[in-house]
Amino acid sequence: MTAIEVREVSKRFRLRGPLLRRGRQPRRETVALDRVSLEIGAGEFVGLLGQNGAGKSTLVRVMTGLLVPDSGTVRVLGLDPNRDQVRNAANIGVTFGQRTQLWWDLRARDSFGILRDMYGLPEPVFVRRMRELDDVLGLSGFWDTQARHLSLGQRVRCDLAAAVLHRPLVLFLDEPTIGLDVLVRSQVRAMLADLARTGDHAIVLTTHDVDDVEALCPRIVLIDRGRPLFDGTLADLTGIGGRSGTVTVELTAGGGGPVRLPGARLLELDGVRATYALDPGVGQEEFAARLLGAGGVRSIDFEGVRLEDVLRSVYAGDHSRLGGPPAPVLPAAPAPP
Amino acid sequence: MTGAVHRLARIAPLAECMRGTRLATTGFVVVTQVLLYAELWRALYAHTAEVAGLDVRQAVSYSTLATLATTARAMRGATGESVKTRILDGSIAYWFLRPVSARRYRAWYGVGEALYSSAWVAAGLALGLVLGLVAPPASAAVAALSAVSFGLGLVVLYYLTLLIDLVAFWTVSTEGVTRFYEFVQALLSGALIPLWFLPGPLAAVVTRLPFAAGVSTPVSLYAGRIAPAGAAGPLAVQVGWCLVLAVLTAAVWRRAGRRLVVLGG
Structure with missing residues (x-):
């Protein structure tokens, strides 16, 4: 079953200079996404990789409905994520790196309570899920602390819990382990691996951390200058072109x-x-x-072959082994068992 | 899917109560301002019994209530749950990724803010009555009409503040427009100077603007400047502004959702 379907999506950003120089500077356009097509099945764990500015975050924002593409269509579990924003929100969970969705002045526990009310979770279900999340992420040691006083690692764990509290079928994780120490990072990875094992969730992971990708993502989509360069398995990518x-x-x-x-x-x-x-x-x-x-x-x-080495050579402009730009997108990898 | 959405109204009061210093600051500012304005009006009335049809007791009552209504509302903004702050820290995205629309979420949050500021007004009113700064309402009808008018005023002020805040979807920063709004609001709401002190034609216009609907109308009803028999017109103006601003903000929200900017990476 297809969870996410991106078809021929393009997005440009028009940048205007500061008011005083606007007359002298021509309006600039940046192509963030250029006819991107992608299908992600239910139960797939996909690593979305690319350099800074390659278009990863734009693609995630389009898939979550935050941005409207200039052309093309996006469907998440059959819904247009922008037009059906409220209904779509019930199906998805999102984390955005260091941007928290916790209420700054409230205790983390209060934020979970607010999300329970928003998602309409019955109290027994809420209590059970919080207990499960506590078991994996160790939240109870600090969930009575105001969000403003949480450490980065504590806040990231709370945000991850907030994103999966309603058991979304589609999960978008934008740099979920950025800035975390090795211990917290392994906790987060373990939690994501647990989710992936259920086979119910389509998970899109955007990250620069190749260890996360190698540990979690059977399938990789590599984006460069708004175009998908590669779509296949981790083994395909590290072995491509005779590496x-x-x-x-x-x-x-x-x-x-x-x-x-x-x-x-x-x-x-x-x-x-x-x-x-x-x-x-x-x-x-x-x-x-x-x-x-x-x-x-x-x-x-x-x-x-280390993924990091492959990415380094691709980011440095060596697309030859990927077929050269514009690269044909390889067939999607089969869903993991 | 959405369950107890009305419980979102507890966020703002809960956030305020989490910080003792904020409560203490609000209490200090409200009490200080009320006492200072009461002294100012008493000094103004030292050599005259009546100005513009109001005696000193009515004038001090007006000033106390207007100060309460304005300050209590201004102090609740410290929680920072606004479009502007959320755009600047990038977390505005989450407003659009939950099964409660951003508009509905902000409205319930606003209900909480209104309840919180109303609690301060009620506490201040009780203190004013005990200290003799505020005269009790002339009749049950006056009390009821001014309470209704105060409620409508809260709705008008919510929409006005929201409209200014929504500008952030286009400009990111709203410093300039907020400063301008606060200046106009202070001047034309009747919070600093009762509007009947303005020249006749200007007063006639200003009392029909939404700024007056937020402060001047309910306080004038309470202080007796507007008699219950003449309350229908000002109340109708308030209702009218509620409707106009509701339609306007709904339209802006619709456009804002397509203008969403998530700053940074």
Whole structure:
């Protein structure tokens, strides 16, 4: 079932200079989204990646109904998120990085109570969900504190709880772990992984944190200058264009272990340590079997291609391996089990 | 889907009560202003028994109530739940991502603000009566009519403040227009100087403006400047402004939703 359907959506922003210089400066236009099409199924966890200014946040705002596209259509669970804003709001949950939806002067617990009233949650359901969220995010230690006095980590956890309190079928998370310490970050990730496991929620994660993406997102959509460059699995992205991992093999001393083997290129031989680059299409299991079959091997250490390295080269302008701009969008990845 | 939406009215009073210093500040400002204005009017009446048809007791009653109505309302704004502040901190997005429309949310929040400021007016009125600064209402009819008029005035003031606030959807900052509005409101609402001191033609115009509907009309009814028999006209003007401003703000809200700017990344 399709949860989010974005079809040929474009959005431009017209920027005007300050009043005094308006006559001298021509009006500038920025293309934030350029004919973007995207489908996200129920139960999918999608990482929406791209450089600053690539159009990620604009796309999220269009999908949440905050922005009206200049052209194209958006449907979230069959609703136009802008025209059916109130009905759509009942289906979605949203967090926007460090912007809180808690009421600043009230205790966090009061904010949850207000959201309970807005979403019409029966009290027993509200109490049960708060207990569940407390178990995962550890909220009860500070939910009697005014939002203004919460630390960043506490506030982010409260905001995440606020976003999922009504069990939305579609969740938009814009930089949910920005500025968090490792402990809180792992709590947030665990909570999101729990949600994903239910298979009920379509989740869109916008982030610059590749660890979040690698840990959570089976599918990645990469955006650049308002155009989708890539849409596929994490494995597709790290392996695209023949990118391969390296293998470090420790050989037994004087054992005369394998030096050259089919399926990999020897990069370096340093005493008993050999480093190989896997040939495209050669799997780790297959190459390990060859190594072990050759004998004289003490240990094998596979190191995959890091998403960060791939993104760095793409952001630096190397689109060649993605097909070059404007890139054809690869077929959507199947929904995770 | 939406349940106990009326409970959103508790947000503003709850937020105010969370901060003891804010309550203390509001109390201090209200009491100080009431006493200062009472002394000022007494000084003005030191050598005369009646000015513009009002004796000193009526004038001090008017001043006390007008000060209460204006100050209590102004002090509730400290909670900062406005379009302007929410646009500046970027959290305005959440107003449009909940199953209660931004317009409805702001209206219920406004009900809470009105109840909170009314509580201050009621407390101030009780204190004024005990201290002898405010004369009791001349009759039950006067009390009832001025209470109705005060309620209508709150609605008019809510819409006026909201209209100014909604400008932020277009301009982001509303400093200039807010300052201008506050200046006009103070001058033309009758909060500082009763409107009957204005020159005749000007007073005739000003008393029909929405600014007067917020303060001057209810307080004039209470102080006896407007007799119950002549209350229908001013009350009709208030109702008229409520309707006009409701239609106007509804139209602005509709356009504002499509003008939403979420500042930053």
